[in-house]
Amino acid sequence: MxxxxxxxxxxxxxxxxxxxxxxxxxxxxxxxxxxxxxxxxxxxxxxxxxxxxxxxxxxxxxxxxxxxxxxxxxxxxxxxxxxxxxxxxxxxxxxxxxxxxxxxxxxxxxxxxxxxxxQHAGSDPLEYAKGYLADKARDVKERAKDYGNYAQGRIHEATQGAY
Structure with missing residues (x-):
């Protein structure tokens, strides 16, 4: 309708x-x-x-x-x-x-x-690995230096307390 x-x-x-x-x-x-x-x-x-x-x-x-x-x-x-x-x-x-x-x-x-x-083929991963190893070597060197300072401080404290 x-x-x-x-x-x-x-x-x-x-x-x-x-x-x-x-x-x-x-x-x-x-x-x-x-x-x-x-x-x-x-x-x-x-x-x-x-x-x-x-x-x-x-x-x-x-x-x-x-x-x-x-x-x-x-x-x-x-x-x-x-x-x-x-x-x-x-x-x-x-x-x-x-x-x-x-x-x-x-x-x-x-x-x-x-x-x-x-860049030659494969150079990017090699550069990354070389940088990674250099960073880790730097970290190990710093930790060894810190541990050496800590050990020297402990030895110095031990010798000071003995006198």
Whole structure:
């Protein structure tokens, strides 16, 4: 009942009440046409790609048929040439890798000796341990000195009381 009062008040102020959503028939027709367009687009693209794939396969087979006799005729030259090129490329890659490793090692040694850049790996725990041991040694030395003074005072008291 309260909704009827609001709808009547809305209709009096603004005209007809608002409609939320659309009818079922208009939704199904737009949905059906949208699905048809999607299907036609996907089918067109799929058929085009399938045609291109077939043309590529045909071209590859024709090229292989033409090139096979040439490869057989020149194989006594091509196989050793390919092997030599492979070994040369492998040698260049290996020497380049060794050069990069040597430069990295020399850079690390330079930074380690000069102390520049970041601290070396593990130096922070070592510095902490060295400082900790130095503090403990200082504490032991102070306690030994205090105990020595205490013992000397007790000895002095004991000798004073004896006279």
């Amino acid at each position: 309260a909704d009827q009062g609001r709808a009547a008040g809305y209709a009096a102020s603004y005209g007809s009440p608002p409609t939320y959503g659309t009818s079922y028939e208009s939704n199904t027709s737009s949905s059906s046409s949208r699905q048809t367009v999607k299907f036609l687009t996907a089918a067109t693209i799929g058929i085009s790609l399938l045609l291109l794939s077939g043309l590529t396969l045909t071209g590859t087979v024709i090229g292989l048929v033409i090139a096979t006799p040439l490869l057989v005729i020149f194989s006594p030259i091509l196989v050793p040439a390919a092997f030599v090129l492979f070994l040369v490329a492998l040698g260049f890659l290996f020497s380049g890798g060794c050069g990069v490793a040597a430069i990295a090692a020399l850079s690390w040694i330079y930074n380690y000796v000069s102390g520049s850049g970041n």
